[in-house]
Amino acid sequence: MSEIWTPPYPEPGSANDAAFIGIGEIPSGVYRERGFMAQIVEASARAIKDAQLSHTDIDQIVLIPCLHGIPDQADLIFSRVAEELGLHGKVKSSVMVHSGGSTSDNATRMAAGLIASGQARNVLVVYSERWGSADLQDMIDMLSVNGIPREWEAPTGLQFNAIGGLITQRYMHQSGSSAEEMAAICVALRDWANLNPNAMYYAKKLTIEKIVNSKMISDPIHAFECPFLADGAGAFVMTSATEAAKKQDAWVRIGGSGGCVSHYAAGQDADLGVLGWVEAAKEAYEAASWGPEDADLGEVYDSYAAVLAIALEGLQISSKGEAAREFHKGRFSPGGEFPLNTNGGLLSAGHTGVGGGTALLIEGIRQLLHRGDDRQVPNARRCIVGGTGGSYMDAQIMMLERATR
Amino acid sequence: MATADVLKDTGYIQNDTELTGPFAAALAKGNLIVQKCNDCAALIMYPKYRCPACFSGSLGWEQVSGAGQLQTFTILRYGPPSTFDVEAPYGIGIVKLDEGPQLMCRLHPGPDGTWDHYVCNQRVSFAPADAAEIAERAAAWFTAA
Known part of the structure; x- marks a missing residue:
């Protein structure tokens, strides 16, 4: 952007200040018996209950897309969710927002905009994914055509673990991080997942040794550094701060946001070891008037360890080149100085496709509502949420703040 | 108009x-x-x-000259797309040409049949695959310079 534009963010507590008031989630993992629509209805019901609303209070549905199949995607597009929730004839609209892994940020922006402009009162945002139950080769093939230019990069045999390999190789070269330091990122996430009963790997430990001794999948990424595809569903409800104050003691507001689309094709990014985080952070921190030093925790997209390390450095949560070493020293682990991806992240709570980023957002809201149970960050007031989609095409940042009546 | x-x-x-x-x-x-x-x-x-x-x-x-710098690379060892009729492992890289543009490419293995000799930022040069390969998969191939 050529000139600095300071957006007029809503006054905190005002009728156009969007507020997260409830969350719902079911466990992630491989659950072949659970249906796509059943997952949506259950997650939605939990979020509506958590928000202390009735289902008929919802007047707008915003859907996070699934990637496992076209028929279920079509059900989202054509308002099946409204009917399944008994909201046909009641909701103004049901609409899907899609930017891959950063959808949660963009869906939130859209829901907040609808609330701020008086177009919606109570917005339900929900995701459901069945990646864990889908055929693995089908998903690899799908992930070789989605987000990869079919004319220009598919002829090289590129797929998503290979993109992860390209980014990790670049990051390790620039930072001088060792294989053990990179593996420590996955271990820290697993330690968090071990505190989250909804995480795919709640009950399984992971060690650096186990990772570096696992087979190489796409150099320098080992098998235990690849995301595990999962089934899962989650939802949240947004309203205005004035509506929230009628029933809630506390809610979560958006202090500001920032974003940058740095590429579409992985081969076209100016520097895969940097991506769009620096630009996005500049905008987000200026909008929120606070930054990493003021944050109590972070929830940042992590489908590969290097993707998370690069984001943390762009967000200035870590200094340049040091993120992996900081993980290795325990800075981001449970009990460490800066709680991060406290649900276990995509790498250990389970990669639920587009939903993986939404699960991180839901975890950020949960922490700021102080509903984190065993993994609650004491007195959490500010959380930085980061998302990225496709071949890490964009960096999207939401600056979340706890608000009280 | x-x-x-x-x-x-x-x-x-x-x-x-x-x-x-x-x-x-x-x-x-x-x-x-x-x-x-x-x-x-x-x-x-x-x-x-x-x-x-x-x-x-x-x-x-x-x-273009075909001379450039290898930004990054990977060797895919498991899970090639089923639409891509090549057996793993194979090498993929991103090359920034001396003339400026950047592209995703295939990497030739070295004489030992591996890609172990590649490092980020090294000099590479365009070394085309044969016409039969290009007819199947129109990718640019590079090798260590």
Whole structure:
């Protein structure tokens, strides 16, 4: 952007200040018996209950897309969710927002905009994914055509673990991080997942040794550094701060946001070891008037360890080149100085496709509502949420703040 | 522009075949070409419908030296797409050409059959695959310089 534009963010507590008031989630993992629509209805019901609303209070549905199949995607597009929730004839609209892994940020922006402009009162945002139950080769093939230019990069045999390999190789070269330091990122996430009963790997430990001794999948990424595809569903409800104050003691507001689309094709990014985080952070921190030093925790997209390390450095949560070493020293682990991806992240709570980023957002809201149970960050007031989609095409940042009546 | 003029106007690139065709034809002859803007002379990869710099629709091609720097690389060992009829392992890299543009490419293995000798930022050069390979998969291949 050529000139600095300071957006007029809503006054905190005002009728156009969007507020997260409830969350719902079911466990992630491989659950072949659970249906796509059943997952949506259950997650939605939990979020509506958590928000202390009735289902008929919802007047707008915003859907996070699934990637496992076209028929279920079509059900989202054509308002099946409204009917399944008994909201046909009641909701103004049901609409899907899609930017891959950063959808949660963009869906939130859209829901907040609808609330701020008086177009919606109570917005339900929900995701459901069945990646864990889908055929693995089908998903690899799908992930070789989605987000990869079919004319220009598919002829090289590129797929998503290979993109992860390209980014990790670049990051390790620039930072001088060792294989053990990179593996420590996955271990820290697993330690968090071990505190989250909804995480795919709640009950399984992971060690650096186990990772570096696992087979190489796409150099320098080992098998235990690849995301595990999962089934899962989650939802949240947004309203205005004035509506929230009628029933809630506390809610979560958006202090500001920032974003940058740095590429579409992985081969076209100016520097895969940097991506769009620096630009996005500049905008987000200026909008929120606070930054990493003021944050109590972070929830940042992590489908590969290097993707998370690069984001943390762009967000200035870590200094340049040091993120992996900081993980290795325990800075981001449970009990460490800066709680991060406290649900276990995509790498250990389970990669639920587009939903993986939404699960991180839901975890950020949960922490700021102080509903984190065993993994609650004491007195959490500010959380930085980061998302990225496709071949890490964009960096999207939401600056979340706890608000009280 | 009047409607009639728009309907007559075919002076623009109408589909991706007009972009992939010349690129693949050059590769099959052992040449690496990139797109070039006829107005601002920007070199463009991958080829576009409009010049990303000046937005001109007047675009042609230019042969490049094939010399460049390897930004990053990976060796895919498991799980190639089933639509990609090559057995793993194979090497993939991103090369920044000396002329500026950047592209995803295949990497030739070394004499020992591995890719162990590659490192980020090293010099590489275009070393085309044979015409039969290009007919199947129109990718640019590079090797250590």
